[in-house]
Amino acid sequence: MTGRFVLVHEDELVGVFATEHEAVRRGFDLLGAVPFLVREVPAAPPGGRPARTGTREAPP
Numbered sequence: 345m346t347g348r349f350v351l352v353h354e355d356e357l358v359g360v361f362a363t364e365h366e367a368v369r370r371g372f373d374l375l376g377a378v379p380f381l382v383r384e385v386p387a388a389p390p391g392g393r394p395a396r397t398g399t400r401e402a403p404p
Contacts, residue, residue, distance in 0.1 A: 347386040353378070360385075 349367040351358040353375055361367040367382040 347384045349382055349384050352381040352383070 349361045349364045351361065351367045351371050353371070358374065358380070359367070359370060361370065364382060364384070371380045371382065
């Protein structure tokens with residue numbers, strides 16, 4: 345199973361798409377020729393739990 349693709353403009357999530365092509369196409373349709381980001385969000389690893397993110401303080 346593959347991941348999904350997100351379209352981001354400035355600080356806003358514009359949408360989530362099944363393919364990179366759909367995300368890029370929608371970006372140009374909605375935003376025109378301005379910078380935007382299309383990034384793949386990987387599918388959850390086996391077991392269904394996403395990778396841990398964030399930071400933790402080091403023990404004293």
